[in-house]
Amino acid sequence: MGYEEKEVKANVVYKGKILTLRVDDILTPDGKNAKREYVEHRGGAGILAIDKEGYVYLVKQYRYAYREELLEIPAGKLEEGEPAITTAMRELEEETGLKGKIEEFGLLYPTPGYTNEPLYIFIATDLEASEQHLDEGEFLDVVRLPFIEAYDMVISGKIKDGKTCFAILKYYALSLENKKQ
Amino acid sequence: MGYEEKEVKANVVYKGKILTLRVDDILTPDGKNAKREYVEHRGGAGILAIDKEGYVYLVKQYRYAYREELLEIPAGKLEEGEPAITTAMRELEEETGLKGKIEEFGLLYPTPGYTNEPLYIFIATDLEASEQHLDEGEFLDVVRLPFIEAYDMVISGKIKDGKTCFAILKYYALSLENKKQ
Numbered sequence: 546m547g548y549e550e551k552e553v554k555a556n557v558v559y560k561g562k563i564l565t566l567r568v569d570d571i572l573t574p575d576g577k578n579a580k581r582e583y584v585e586h587r588g589g590a591g592i593l594a595i596d597k598e599g600y601v602y603l604v605k606q607y608r609y610a611y612r613e614e615l616l617e618i619p620a621g622k623l624e625e626g627e628p629a630i631t632t633a634m635r636e637l638e639e640e641t642g643l644k645g646k647i648e649e650f651g652l653l654y655p656t657p658g659y660t661n662e663p664l665y666i667f668i669a670t671d672l673e674a675s676e677q678h679l680d681e682g683e684f685l686d687v688v689r690l691p692f693i694e695a696y697d698m699v700i701s702g703k704i705k706d707g708k709t710c711f712a713i714l715k716y717y718a719l720s721l722e723n724k725k726q
Numbered sequence: 727m728g729y730e731e732k733e734v735k736a737n738v739v740y741k742g743k744i745l746t747l748r749v750d751d752i753l754t755p756d757g758k759n760a761k762r763e764y765v766e767h768r769g770g771a772g773i774l775a776i777d778k779e780g781y782v783y784l785v786k787q788y789r790y791a792y793r794e795e796l797l798e799i800p801a802g803k804l805e806e807g808e809p810a811i812t813t814a815m816r817e818l819e820e821e822t823g824l825k826g827k828i829e830e831f832g833l834l835y836p837t838p839g840y841t842n843e844p845l846y847i848f849i850a851t852d853l854e855a856s857e858q859h860l861d862e863g864e865f866l867d868v869v870r871l872p873f874i875e876a877y878d879m880v881i882s883g884k885i886k887d888g889k890t891c892f893a894i895l896k897y898y899a900l901s902l903e904n905k906k907q
Contacts, residue, residue, distance in 0.1 A: 548788040548795065548865040559739050559747055561763040564840050566740055566747050571790060574865050582742040583791040584765060584840065607729040609752060610764040610842040611835060614729065622839075654792060654886045655837035656845070658803075659745050659765065661791040662837065664888075684729040684755050700896065705835045707845075707888040714895035715881065721902055 548574045550581065557585075563622060586662035590632035591620035593650060593712040594643055594669040601695045602641050602672075603709070606685035616688060616698070617706040629665035637669055641687050642677030645669035651715060655707050666712050692716070729755045731762065738766075744803060767843035771813035772801035774831060774893040775824055775850040782876045783822050783853075784890070787866035797869060797879070798887040810846035818850055822868050823858030826850035832896060836888050847893050873897070 551572040559566040565585040573579050594602040603616045621636035623629060634647055646669065653664040679685065692713075698704040699713050732753040740747040746766040754760050775783040784797045802817035804810060815828055832847040860866065873894075879885040880894050 550788055550790045559749075561749060562761070563763055568740075568742060569790070573863050574788075577863065579863055580743070581790040582744055586840075589837075589839070607731055607755075608835075608838040609731045609750070609762040610840060611838055615835065615838055617838070652883055652886055653888050653891065654789075654796065655888045656770075656841065656843065657789040657792055657796055657798070657887055658770070659767075659791065660837065660841075664837070682754050682758065682760055696899075700899070702833055705833055706838055707834050707836045707892065710834065710892050711888065711895070714892065714899055718877075718881070718895055718898050718902075721899075 550574065550579075553578070582659060584660040584662070586622075586660055587625065588623040588629065588663040588665065589620055589708075590623060590629045590636060590665045590667060591618045591708040591712065592633045592637045592647070592667045592669050593618050593716060594637055594641065594645060594672060595692060595716075596670075596672045596689075599692050600689050601692045601713070602643065603688045603690070603695065603704075604640050604685045605688050606683075615706050616704050617709045618712055620708060629663075630667065633665070633667040633669075638675050639678055639680065640683075640685060642675055643669070643672045644675045645672040650712065653708055653711055664708055666708060666715075668712075668716070731755065731760075734759070763840060765841040765843070767803075767841055768806065769804040769810065769844045769846065770801055770889075771804060771810045771817060771846045771848060772799045772889040772893065773814045773818045773828070773848045773850050774799050774897060775818060775822065775826060775853060776873060776897075777851075777853045777870075780873050781870050782873045782894070783824065784869045784871070784876065784885075785821050785866045786869050787864075796887050797885050798890045799893055801889060810844075811848065814846070814848040814850075819856050820859055820861065821864075821866060823856055824850070824853045825856045826853040831893065834889055834892055845889055847889060847896075849893075849897070 734751040
């Protein structure tokens with residue numbers, strides 16, 4: 546225990562629109578100088594939206610980093626100073642045109658080796674139709690499918706996005722626990 | 727469908743030890759110029775190691791990006807040209823001093839908005855003691871705990887690392903399915 550690494554000097558090497566890159570000078574637990582490269586990210590919010598018929602709403606969008614279209618739960622980046630639940634409600638409505646009852650469903654650290662992003666996961670139920678209004682330059686399709694199909698896609702590897710796998714697997718596990726009681 | 731974003735010009739703005747940052751010029755599906763910022767990352771491998779008594783092996787290590795000690799499955803970055811399964815075996819032995827039978831258990835895209843890292847997940851069983859040999863500057867403690875305790879820590883939010891949540895929740899779901907049969 547006690548393996549803390551001490552910040553000696555914070556160095557911002559790039560400040561962009563969605564992320565900042567830092568390469569800090571640090572001191573290792575045994576007192577050596579080293580560098581730590583990581584993305585500084587304000588945080589994101591993702592929402593598992595499930596309707597009364599047990600269908601889940603995913604968005605299919607092109608992800609340039611992977612050069613691939615991915616199926617993901619609706620999600621977005623926190624605006625400055627915005628509580629994660631507000632982001633979740635905003636993104637759900639913007640991307641799918643749905644409103645609902647929103648509750649906390651977990652906190653994920655997507656890849657702690659090189660990002661500090663907190664990824665807040667919510668669940669939305671009691672869904673009602675509202676109006677979809679995508680951001681400029683945002684292109685996606687909403688896909689509504691039975692929850693168990695989404696679960697099968699996680700297990701078979703067709704759904705690969707981390708937050709989506711987490712939300713679907715956690716919901717599946719908790720539903721099974723509830724059935725046992 | 728067909729929301730592909732076309733690469734116009736690749737721009738490397740930082741080339742570091744563990745990551746490269748790119749800010750590419752792209753063309754959106756409606757033909758507009760835009761930028762895409764993302765981390766270029768060779769890939770990682772994580773291993774869910776479970777012994778005959780049903781205990782799982784996690785590593786507790788300080789993650790500078792979060793300024794926090796996290797519990798994670800053993801994992802590491804792919805060396806250049808290295809198959810992911812080789813990384814998995816190497817990291818399991820280096821970090822925990824264990825060898826075992828390694829099988830594929832999934833592929834995760836940790837946070838597709840700004841990284842292209844493929845994160846390969848494996849499962850290790852038939853574990854045997856070998857020798858731990860940490861990299862220089864690597865400090866961690868191995869924690870062996872009953873699988874169900876690790877699962878409870880995922881559900882309660884004490885375990886937050888994405889790949890660890892995925893591996894534990896998927897294993898839990900599959901075990902329950904096997905029991906049903």
